[in-house]
Amino acid sequence: MHSTWSAKLAEFLREEPGVEAVRLDATGRKVQIATIGEVDLVRLEARITATMAAIEAQWPAKTRVADGASPGGAGLEQAPAGYALSVKDGVTELARPSCATAPTFWRWSDITLPAAADVGMLAKEVAEEPEEIEDWRELGAFAATCGVLGLAGWATERWEIGPGWLPVLLFVGALIAGGWDAAIDSWANLRKAKLDIHFLMLAVAIGASAIGAWSEAVLLLFLFSASGAMEAYANERTHREVDALLKSAPKQATVVGGDGQETVVAVEAIKVGDLVRVRPGEAFCADGIVETGESGADESALTGEAVPVEKARGDQVFSGTINVGGTLDWRVQKLP
Secondary structure, eight states: OHHHHHHHHHHHHHHOOEEEEEEEEEETTEEEEOSSSSSSSSHHHHHHHHHHHHHTTTHHHHHHTTTTOOTTSSSSSOOOTTEEEEETTTEEEOOSSTTTTTTGEEEEEEEOOOOOOHHHHHHHHHHOOOOOOHHHHHHHHHHHHHHHHHHHHHHHHHHHSSOOOHHHHHHHHHHHHHHHHHHHHHEEEEHOOOOOOHHHHHHHHHHHHTTOOOOEEEEHHHHHHHHHHHHHHHHHHHHHHHHHHHHHHHHSEEOOOOTSSSEEGGGOOOTOOOOEEETTTTTSEEEEEEEEEOOEOOOOOHHHHOOOOEEOOEEEEETTOOOOSSSEEEEEEEEE
């Protein structure tokens, strides 16, 4: 089990193919990244800053080790599989070159980190702000309540059922149910001096009510709240499917060397350009292009189409899909 700081940096390198190494100077609070080719340095600076914020509490202490310490030695943890970890002149370097000659083409860029207190605060905010997924059932209940009360108000008004104040009471109840979630979101945004579509819908509904157009106001909020419930349902389903896909993703890959020798490695250790062999029933661990063999791929997890897609030389394969035919050798284009 790797400690957080090295695993986080390895994850950063894995997700950024253009970045091949990271250097950390704990004493001077400096970070450098080695890149190959054209990259978006502004985006990379934001990403590495966020990564350092997440591991701020660990990496300074971990990297203050004696020069020349070897990975796995005293004071320096074992490098994640497929990565090289070294220390020189008090600077720790984590690297995963795309090839043996890649380091000669590295272009190092300095990254300016915020003050320690600011980074620590950012790390705390990241840890304390879990991703929020709205409950579509709750939103659906509000929309249904809005619709039922709105229909009841319209019916009592049209056929003059009950006292004269009854339709207004039902319409008000419908407006509260239909606009409840929008009001919460609007209030949160107003506190940040922001206006959004929720505020606009509420303003229109209130304006319509003010001129006596109760039915139109209720219909507007019903459609808006119902669409919000459907959007939340779609988001929840998407998260559920993606989680299931990640859990079923392969943990190992069979890499074919230049001499044809097969080597089973962890998926995290494969690199862009590796030749990987996948047998019938196995999953593709990354995106790539088929070089040899013919087969079919079950891509229903991505497209919903149950019929396997034929694959031959030059065809693209996608991470998470299943090989259902013969053996394929394919070249990695994108990391998993």
